[in-house]
Amino acid sequence: MAEWSFKGKRATFFDDPAIDHVVAMLLALSSEVWSLRERVFVIEKVADESGLDLSAAVEAYRLSGDEQAALTQQRQAFIDRIMFVLREEIEQLKTPQD
Amino acid sequence: MDDLIRHSMKLQPNRDELGRQHFVSGLRSYILNDMAAGMAQAYEKRAKGVFEKETGRAPENGDDVHKALKPDNYFKFYSSFRCNAQEMVWRSILPTLERDEADLAERAEVLAAEAASGGATLTLDPELDIPRYVTAVDVHLMPGNYTGAEGETGYGPGALYDHGLAVFSMGLMGSNLDDIGRSVAGFVKARYPDFKPERILDMGCTIGHNTVPWAKEYPNAEIHAIDVAAPCVRYGYARARANDVKIHFHQQNAEHAQFEDGSFDVVFSSMFLHELAPAAIKNVFAEAFRLLRPGGLMVHMELPPNDQMNAYDGFYLDWDSFYNQEPFYKPFRDQNCQKLCIEAGFAEENYVQFVIPSREGYGEQVFQEAVGHQGDVDRDTVGRLAAGIQWYAFGAWK
Numbered sequence: 030m031a032e033w034s035f036k037g038k039r040a041t042f043f044d045d046p047a048i049d050h051v052v053a054m055l056l057a058l059s060s061e062v063w064s065l066r067e068r069v070f071v072i073e074k075v076a077d078e079s080g081l082d083l084s085a086a087v088e089a090y091r092l093s094g095d096e097q098a099a100l101t102q103q104r105q106a107f108i109d110r111i112m113f114v115l116r117e118e119i120e121q122l123k124t125p126q127d
Numbered sequence: 128m129d130d131l132i133r134h135s136m137k138l139q140p141n142r143d144e145l146g147r148q149h150f151v152s153g154l155r156s157y158i159l160n161d162m163a164a165g166m167a168q169a170y171e172k173r174a175k176g177v178f179e180k181e182t183g184r185a186p187e188n189g190d191d192v193h194k195a196l197k198p199d200n201y202f203k204f205y206s207s208f209r210c211n212a213q214e215m216v217w218r219s220i221l222p223t224l225e226r227d228e229a230d231l232a233e234r235a236e237v238l239a240a241e242a243a244s245g246g247a248t249l250t251l252d253p254e255l256d257i258p259r260y261v262t263a264v265d266v267h268l269m270p271g272n273y274t275g276a277e278g279e280t281g282y283g284p285g286a287l288y289d290h291g292l293a294v295f296s297m298g299l300m301g302s303n304l305d306d307i308g309r310s311v312a313g314f315v316k317a318r319y320p321d322f323k324p325e326r327i328l329d330m331g332c333t334i335g336h337n338t339v340p341w342a343k344e345y346p347n348a349e350i351h352a353i354d355v356a357a358p359c360v361r362y363g364y365a366r367a368r369a370n371d372v373k374i375h376f377h378q379q380n381a382e383h384a385q386f387e388d389g390s391f392d393v394v395f396s397s398m399f400l401h402e403l404a405p406a407a408i409k410n411v412f413a414e415a416f417r418l419l420r421p422g423g424l425m426v427h428m429e430l431p432p433n434d435q436m437n438a439y440d441g442f443y444l445d446w447d448s449f450y451n452q453e454p455f456y457k458p459f460r461d462q463n464c465q466k467l468c469i470e471a472g473f474a475e476e477n478y479v480q481f482v483i484p485s486r487e488g489y490g491e492q493v494f495q496e497a498v499g500h501q502g503d504v505d506r507d508t509v510g511r512l513a514a515g516i517q518w519y520a521f522g523a524w525k
Contacts, residue, residue, distance in 0.1 A: 033221045035265035036272075040210050040450045042203040049207060056154065056211045060219075063153075064146030071142065 034117065053114045061107060131293035133303045134369040136238065136362070138231055138290055140223045147219040152297045155212045159297075159513045162205045163443070169201035170439060189433060189442035189457075193449070196442075206450055213268045213295075213451060220290045221270070224283060232280035235365035242368040249364040250377045251357050258380065260404040260455065261355055267451050273333060273356035285334045285362020292336070299516050301487045303370070307397045308337030310486040310494070311428050311520050312344040315393075317498040318481075319424075324348050324392035328418060330381035330411060331355075331399030335363030335374055337428075341395065342372035348393075351386070353379040382410035389420045397428040401459040408459065412471035419525040425473070426522035433460050435504040444510060464521045473523035480521035482509055488516060 041049045076083035092100070109116065131148060132138070140148060170192070178186055178195035186192050196202040224231075239249065257274060265272045269291065275284030292304055300306050315322070325348055329338040332352035342350045352374055354360050360376040367374040379385055381396070394415040400408050415425045433441040441460070448457035465478045482502025486494045508515040 033218055033270055034214065035217075035268040035270050035452065037265055037268070037452055040206070042207045052204070052207045053211050056208065056215065059154070060147050060150040060215060063150040064143045067146035067149065068142050 039114075050114045050118075054111050057111045057113065061111065132290060134366065136231065136235060136286070136289070136366045136369045138220070138223045138227045138286060144219065144223045147215075148294045151212060151215045151219045151294050154208070154215070155295065156297045158205065158208050158212055159511075162201075162208065163511075163513060166196070166201055166205045167439070169199050170196060174199040174202070186438060188438050189445050192438050192442035193445075206446070209446075210268070210450055216291050216295045217268070217270055217287065219294055220287055224286055224290070228280050228283050228286065231286055232282045235280075235282050235362065238365035238368040239361075242364055242373070245368070245373055247364065247368065247373045248375045249361065250375075251361070252378045253357075255355060255357075255378055255380065257355050258382070258404075258407065260402070260407060264452055264454060266402055267447070267453060273354070273359050275356075275358050281358055282362050282365075284356065284358040285366075288359065289334050289336065289362065289366065296512065299485065299488065299512055299514075301485075303339075304336040305340045306485050306487045307428050307518055308340035309344075310483045310518050311337075311395070311397070311426060311481075312341045313486055313494065314481055314483045314498060314520070315424065315426060316344050317495060322392075322424070324423075326391045327351070327393040327395065328353070328384075328386070328391045330384075330394060330396040330415070331402070332363060332376070333359045335360075335367050335376065337395075337397045338363070338374055339367055339370045339372050341393070342367070342374055350374045351377065351391075353377045353381060353384060355380050381414060382407055384414055384418060386418055388417050389423075391418045392420055392423045394418055394423070394425045395427070398430075400427055400429055401453065401456045403455055403459070405455070405458050405462070408462075408467065409470065412467055416472040416525060421525055423525045424479075424522060425468070425525070426479075426520055428518055428520045429464075429510075430456070430460055431504045431510040431519040432462065432464050433457075434463055436509075437505055440505070440507050440511075443507070468521075468523040473525060477524040478521070479523060480504075480519070482506075483518045483520060485516045485518065 039049070043049050073083060174195040175186060178191065186195050261272060261274060269288070271284055271287070273284055273288065289304070292300065296304065301309060324345055327341050327345065327348050327350050329335070329341065329352040332338050332354050333356070335352045338350060338352040341348070350373070352360070352363060355378065357378050360378050364376040377385070400411065403411065419425060430444055445457045445460060447453040464480065465475070468478050469475055482504055484493050484497050502517070504519060506517070509517045510519050
């Protein structure tokens with residue numbers, strides 16, 4: 030995912046650059062949480078329109094093995110999207126830039 | 128408002144991608160409206176006083192305002208949030224683009240064929256020397272800039288810019304990203320009703336989003352649009368067709384365009400000059416003068432210049448030059464717009480400048496009322512992408 034970043038150096042603003050990283054992660058996390066809320070909103074609307082008592086069914090649901098595996102994969106991608114600044118820092122150490 | 132793009136050259140984001148795009152627009156709106164107001168308070172009530180105590184004088188110019196704000200905690204968060212939001216704009220598009228580019232390119236090829244049979248043309252120049260101010264920097268943190276990495280389809284960078292701009296602009300550049308063009312072309316048409324341009328050129332058109340409205344305002348005119356970035360003009364050519372207008376796109380450098388002397392009635396640009404090295408700006412103005420017929424109009428929509436603005440609002444705009452990889456933003460804004468025109472050969476008395484309320488934002492009535500007025504540049508709504516935006520434009524008659 031490094032190719033999704035611009036060519037150049039990220040500006041930093043705080044005395045400790047770790048704070049700049051934390052801000053980046055916080056905002057990426059906020060984006061993920063929002064996106065999820067938007068999806069849940071749509072799910073509820075769709076369920077309502079279908080006459081389904083969704084919340085009770087969600088509480089009663091048990092994930093299958095395949096479903097758990099699929100969620101695991103999605104969760105790791107989710108974490109990577111949040112932690113990308115740290116990963117890129119290490120990737121850049123591995124492949125020195127000109 | 129679910130989809131951010133209103134024409135058929137659009138990517139198909141999934142539900143989560145759409146959610147991320149909406150989030151970034153919302154975050155930017157919060158930063159550029161709410162936090163901008165907070166920062167003005169932090170400056171007035173806190174940072175300015177600290178600066179005065181330390182230096183024994185009041186901040187006099189944009190550099191002083193910058194020095195005063197830099198240590199301020201609110202400025203740090205404002206700036207950090209803005210930089211992140213800027214990167215997130217592109218990150219909210221790129222995964223969709225990666226998945227959907229091939230499909231988009233197929234649709235684009237159909238539109239391009241339709242455009243060609245309708246008489247529009249696309250002229251690419253693979254030999255064109257792309258200027259260093261384009262190749263050396265990913266302007267406004269846009270990965271790959273306008274020319275992009277080696278794209279598979281040739282449409283990627285144009286699509287990234289179109290869709291990114293839709294997220295970036297929070298609707299303030301118009302629901303079809305054409306508000307600048309609609310506002311400027313409409314303003315020129317309303318203020319100069321006897322002026323009937325037959326041939327119009329848009330310089331540095333990127334994807335032609337602001338060229339489209341010129342074709343709509345002046346349906347009998349022949350419209351040309353040039354840019355150095357092949358992926359942008361290629362995309363723009365299909366996009367213009369998707370917007371039902373005929374525009375001739377050319378991969379050309381506006382510093383030395385391939386048209387005859389005196390062959391245009393209007394030479395227009397939007398958000399273009401501030402991305403050029405200062406020497407290139409001079410070349411572009413000289414070229415505009417050469418290309419215009421006597422009685423023709425050069426008009427550039429741009430960021431308002433520092434010499435017509437107070438120090439704080441001036442610095443507020445120049446923030447991009449320091450933190451958003453816009454190296455030529457402040458150098459442009461530090462120039463005198465009238466002087467640029469005069470140096471290119473335009474007569475001093477033929478200089479014009481306009482403050483134009485966003486046509487979509489304010490509505491037709493306010494827009495038309497503004498046509499008769501001079502407009503005040505020194506307002507925090509002029510050139511600032513936030514609620515109540517007014518566009519600044521300047522130029523000269525030949």
